[in-house]
Amino acid sequence: MKQNSLASGIIIKLGLGAALLGICVWCVAKIGVSLLAVAGVYILVRSVIKIIRLAVGILFSLLAIVFLVALIAVVAVFIF
Numbered sequence: 001m002k003q004n005s006l007a008s009g010i011i012i013k014l015g016l017g018a019a020l021l022g023i024c025v026w027c028v029a030k031i032g033v034s035l036l037a038v039a040g041v042y043i044l045v046r047s048v049i050k051i052i053r054l055a056v057g058i059l060f061s062l063l064a065i066v067f068l069v070a071l072i073a074v075v076a077v078f079i080f
Helices: 006-031 035-079
Strands: none
16 A cells, blocks of 8 residues: 655645635635734734743743652652
8 A cells, every 4th residue: 555655745735724725815805804904813813822832831841840850859868
């Protein structure tokens, strides 16, 4: 059985992105919202997603530090 190549996956991803963009443009045209408002909402959503990803990354970094400190404490208790 032949496996899918990387190029076909990229083409499918680009095709789905273009289709989604077309649907969004059609919806904006039907509703009659200004392009500036759509761009503003897009920038706002992207910024919120980036802030959430940053917060999750910081949280996991802090948890990793706490875990390492606890692990070092357990090892120190067993050694001494």
